[in-house]
Amino acid sequence: MFGATKDLQRTRHEHEHHRVTFIELFFDLVFVFAITQLSHSLLKHLTPMGALETGLLFLAVWWVWIFTCWITNWMDPEQPVVRLLMLALMLAGLLMTTSLPEAFEDKGMLFACAFVAMQVGRSLFMLWALRRHNERNYRNFLRITAWLTVSGAFWIAGGLSEGAMRLALWGVAVAIEFSSPSLGFWTPGLGRSTTADWDVEGAHMAERCALFVIIALGETLLVTGATFAELPMSVGVVTAFGASFVASVAMWWIYFDAAAERASTHFARSDDPGRIARLAYTYIHLPLIAGVVVSAVGDELALAHPDGHVDVKSAVVLLAGPALYLFGDLLFRRVTTQRFPRSHLAGLIGLAVLAPLATGLTPALLSVATSTLLVAVAASESLSRRREARSAVSAP
Template sequence: MTAHLPVVRLFRSRGPGSDRVAFIELFFDLVFVFAVTQLAHHLIEHVTLRGAVETLVMLIAVWWVWVYTTWVTNWMNPEKGPVRWMLIALMLVGLVLSTAIPEAFADRGLQFVIAYIVMQVGRTLFVIVSFRRVGDTAGALNLTRIAIWFVYAAPFWVAGAVIGGDAQLALWGAALAIELAAPTVRYWVPGIKAAPIESWAVQGAHIAERAGLFMILALGESIIVTGTLFSRAEITTSSVLALLAAFVGTILFWLLYFSHGAEHGSRFISRAEQTGRIARLTYTYLHMILVGGVVLLAVGDDLVLAHPDDPLDVATQSIIIAAAALYLLGNLLFKRSIGRPWLRSHLLGMAALTVLWLSAPLITGMTPLMLTWIVNGIVALVVVIDEYVWPVDDEDVAQEAADSVEI
């Protein structure tokens, strides 16, 4: 029994303070700041429909690595040596994955895929062994199911990287479809069946805080991209206004998520009985939409700073408006999933953005800079409505049925 004691301590206790985010987890996130920056630059260099789809595929893959690791550090104690070194090893492989992003659909597809598979399968095997060494056969079985799904998707990843071209996009899309479907069917495997929802229990405050910290890092990445470009640009009235517009847009995105979302979400999941169900929907799936909106925000800001007074083209228009629309949609679904009603402010904001997208080409003299300020005005109106016109008592909402999460 004494031989097992060091392994037992690899897992978090369930006592007070055990849900604290460790410094090594924040250190681990630095690799993903770089990855998000790489994704934004990829889309900036490939402002086409195909470039957007490629970026989406890689964004989901990057998010999928991060969120699975977050689930693992929710169960295991990242301040213990073996877990810490596991995270450091993942950081190194994550750096390999991130550096492959610009050429993942060219010469570095195999580098991207090998790094991705090593991270997903390697981390899962580490947890399986840890569960088995403490005699937790149910936990080991759950992670075995997950490993089987990753292994099943792996040939699609590898074949896509080897074949390249249009087939690569299709095969990587198929691989992601397999992996995204896995949690919805509770990792059902023939002969093993599906994982019981009770086995997915998480410490809600930890996973909510991790998601919030990732959102801060993603928004910070938007500021990095904008600041870097401005430092290299000629200082003119338009460039200063573009920088200001980018800064205002980032602040508005922060307010949308953190004013009436992040803290309430933490309380909601902490009070829930089925924390795993909420973590799967709210913090695993829905946050992908939010991160996608932030990446588009960074790309749109870059395009505006580069050409603030040029005639508005379709690609720039679509990215600027889609960033806000996608982010509003993500916030709408996120807040609904944590017990708030369907927010009319967000619905009105998306409707206004749709009208703007249809009418912008008809407005004479419309420029990227003008469009950005109009979009900021719409998002600001949503924030004001949320704050002053239709406020919601978070404490009252948090008392609603926290274990019935339906959108």
């Protein structure tokens, strides 16, 4: 059935971008579950070590998703064989996701095997699909496969180990995977790739990453709604619930009111879309998505004990979520639109000012304070965009 490959690459037309297909959206459902698993794991292990382990797993989850995003940017998901690849990746992703809460316990090997199967298996598929149709990208995937094979050995070795050794080996694996794109996947005998080699359809990748932001924000609403439904009604609970919802809306507004569309337009028109895809979407979206995940944990803490004492751990989580999000969006705007949003910097300063005051507030009030700062940033950005629009209309 698949003995001879035809060209499975997307057909591109000038001034058009590929819509996100239903199979891509179906694939993303696994990562809705993954985000939920990660936020619950962090909530259950709210210690420095728990945060480190959850952070490492978060990096792995993001990495396997963004690599698949690159693949569907090149390959046509409507082709049956590409669709079968996506479904196989879905199955492996579901196995990986189910193992997340116990990845540093009894299910480390399951996590490692599922992750490596996705990373290496997908790259081997690309070698098969590209070998007669795109020599430059075929060589690129020879390099990628070599790097993923090396990192895969550390993932598997970590799965076979325990405790601190597992964390160390998986840390090396993450370092290898995350450094490889910035090093051009340099491989002996094959040299290195350049961003010009990565022929990216910018609008499609921008839309895919925007949808992942929606997935993460949806998870915060899921956590908030599920927790609120199980709690007795009180002023503190309602206050924390309202603040959590407002924060989610503000985060959506900050990213989607203008930044996502402007970034997509700049991306599509760039002379070097591979550089933007690597920096703004592969790397810089990490703190942005992490901010949403940590905010979801903060929302659950505030809902569970709205009128209690804010301990140091709760204060860190409630402040770190919005801070990570604003920092990530600031970097994203700086790279994709060459703007430095001063509103984001003001928001980060406001969070820093709140930090020494946090333990004197209740969780509900701290949640209200951080939500208010996010709303102020969103409002400032909207007003700034509208002033720019009026100036552009009135300009001769």
